[in-house]
Amino acid sequence: MASLVLLLLILLVPTLSLPAAHCNDNVGFQLKLTHVDAGTSYTKLQLLSRAIARSKARVAALQSAAVLPPVVDPITAARVLVTASSGEYLVDLAIGTPPLYYTAIMDTGSDLIWTQCAPCLLCADQPTPYFDVKKSATYRALPCRSSRCASLSSPSCFKKMCVYQYYYGDTASTAGVLANETFTFGAANSTKVRATNIAFGCGSLNAGDLANSSGMVGFGRGPLSLVSQLGPSRFSYCLTSYLSATPSRLYFGVYANLSSTNTSSGSPVQSTPFVINPALPNMYFLSLKAISLGTKLLPIDPLVFAINDDGTGGVIIDSGTSITWLQQDAYEAVRRGLVSAIPLTAMNDTDIGLDTCFQWPPPPNVTVTVPDFRTGHKN
Template identity: 30%
Template sequence: MARRSGAYVINEDAGAPLVPDFLGLAFLANITIGEPASEQLVMVDTASTLLWIQCTPCLTCQRQIPLLFEPLKSSTYSNIPCTPPGTAACTDVGGKCDPTNGCLFRLSYFDRTEVSGNLASEKLVFGTSDDGKVTITIKVFGCAHENRALTSDNQQSGILGLGYDNISLTEQLGGKFSICLGDIHDPNYPHNKLIFGEGAVFEGDVTPIVSTQDGFYYVTLDGISVGEEKLNIDPNVFKLSSSGQGGTILDTGTTMMTMNRGGYDPLQNKVQSILNGSLQRTDFSIGGIPMLCYNGEVDRDLSSFPAVSLHLAGGADIVLDTHSMFRQVNGVTLCMAVAPADNVEGMTIIGAFAQQSYNVGYDIAAGKVYVQRIDCELLES
C-alpha cells in the first residue's frame, strides 16, 4: 500500500465480507476498528459519506450484535480537535465545535433516523483475499453517542458511508471500490464482497457518473423495458435538474427502488396489466407508502413474469428478475419492490434489491460505473 496526494493507494484487493441483515433489507460489512481490535457490523451505504459506529457512552442507541466500541480503551482513537474553531472536518459534515465536547456531528437520513456524536480519527483494518491485512488511519469517522432510528434489527452497529466527498473514506482510499451482491435473503451465501483500491473489480458494461452532488453517485437512466417492450417514458423525468432536484442514484443503503412518478406510473400500469388477470390485488403499505401488492408467492406465482430492464446511458443495463422486482412481504403477500418517489423530491433510487446478483464497480476519478450481472463466487476464481 502506498500514499499519493493524501490518499491511500491500495494495491491489494483490500475489503470486507458482506452479509444480509436479519430482515433482508440491507447488506452489512464486517470491519475491524481500533486497538485493541473491535469488530463491528456496518450497513453498506453508497448514498452517505460518513463511516460511523455506536460508541460508549451511548445515551440513546440501538441494540447491536457486536460489543459497543469503547473509544477510551483504544490506543489509536483521537478526537478531532476544535483548534482552530470550525475545522473543515466539522463543517463538511454539518458538525460544530463544542468547547467541552470537541468536534461534533449530527446526521439525518431519508428514513428519519438521526445520529450524533464526536468526529474522530482511528485505525481501520481490512482483509485481503490471501488472508492478509491492510491497516489505514481513517481521517474522519463518527463515534455516535445518540442513534434515534425508527426501526432496528438489533444487529448493525453503524453505517459505512461510501458516498464521495473530500473527507469520505472512499476519497481517502483512492476513489475506487466495487460491491458484489448476491441474494439479500440468503445469509449463508459467503461471496458478497466489498473491495477497495486497485483490487476493485471493473468489468461489464460502463455508464458515466454524471454528478457526485451531495456525495451521491448520479447516473443517467434512459428508459425501462418490461420483457421486450420499452415503456413510453420521457427520459427527462429521470434526469438531475439544473436546480439539483430529481436525478437517478445508485444506493445500497435503500432497500427497494424508488422512482419518479413519470416513470413509476407507466411501470405500475404495465405490471398491473400483466398480473391483474391472474392475482388478486391487496392493500399493503411499507413505511406508510401504499404499494402495488397482490395475494401470492413470488416463487410460485411469478415464475413467468418477464424481466424488467433499467437502461442506463452507455448501453449498461440492470436487469431485474422476479426476486429483484418483487418482495415477499409476508407469507401470503407480494409487492412490487418499487415505490413512487413522492417523499424524496422525485429522485429515482436504484436500491439494494435491484443490485442483487450484480457487481458494481465505482471508478470515481474516471467518472465511470461498471455494471456486471454475475454470481459473486465467479470473481474469486
C-alpha cells in the same frame, strides 16, 4: 411533484498498513456484506415483506431530504447531507489499537463513519461492546480548526474538540466527537489492511434502529466517507439476492475490477457514468434516458428522470433499497407494459405491500414469458 427516482464483511495473518487517502491499485481488500435479515427464521414471504417495508421507509426519507430548500439552520442543513439510517447490508471491520471488531450498516447515501462510544449517554442496542477510546492507543479527537471538522455541515466546538450532529431522514440521529482512528479491514484468514487517521464519529448521543449493528459506514461521495478517505481509484460491490445463501462482496482497490464483480452468467459487463447533483453531491446519480420491455421502448418522457434546477428528481443507485422505485409516470408505463405482455390476471397484493402482482401458477396450456427489463440511453 418532482421526486427522487431510485434504481435500483484473532488469527495471526499478514497486515498491511497505509495512511488514509493512500489506497491505490496495488493495495486492496475485500469484505463480506451480510444482509440485515441473514440467519433469521423468516419465511420467504416475510423476508420480501420486510424488504419492501424498509425500502418504502428509505424512499420516503430520501424524498424528504431531496425537497428541503437551502437554509442556514444547522440542524436542517445536516439533514440535507444525510438520508436514511436503515440499510440492507452490514459490513464487518475493526477500529482502534488493539482492534475492536464490530458490524456496521453500509450506506451509499451518507458519508459519516460512526460508532457508539463509551461512556454512552444515550445509545441504541448493539451486539458488541461500546468503543472505549481510553483503551485505544491510536484514538485522537480532532481539534475544532481541523480541515475534517470543517467538512461537517454544522461543526461545533466543545472543550476544543470538534463535535458533530447528524440527523438522518428517519428518526435516527447521532452526536458526539469527530476523531481520527485506525481502522482494520480484511476477511478472516486473509491479509489485513490497516488504515490510519480515518476520521469517524464517536457517538455518545444516538437514536434509531441500527439493525443489529454497532454503527454506520458512509460510502457516499462526500469528504468524510470511507471511499473518499481511503482514496481508492475504484471500489465496487456485488449484491446477491437476499433470499440467497451466497454472501455479497465489497471490493476496494486492486480487487475492484470487472472480473471480480461480474457474475458467472457469461453476460458482458456494461457501465454507465455517474452524474453530480449539486443539491445532493454525496449521492450516486445516474443518467437514465429510457426503459424498454423486451424490444419495446416504453413511452416515457426522458424529462421525468432529469435532475431539476432545484435539485429534485434524478435517478440514484442506493445500497439501502431492495426494489426499484420509479417516478409515477414512468411506473405507470412499466406497469401497463407488463400487464399487456404477461398473459396472467393482474391483482393487487396488499399483504406484501406491492400493488401489481400476477396470479400463479398459470392456467393449463398457458406459457408465460417475462420480457427483459432494460434501462439506458435511447439509440
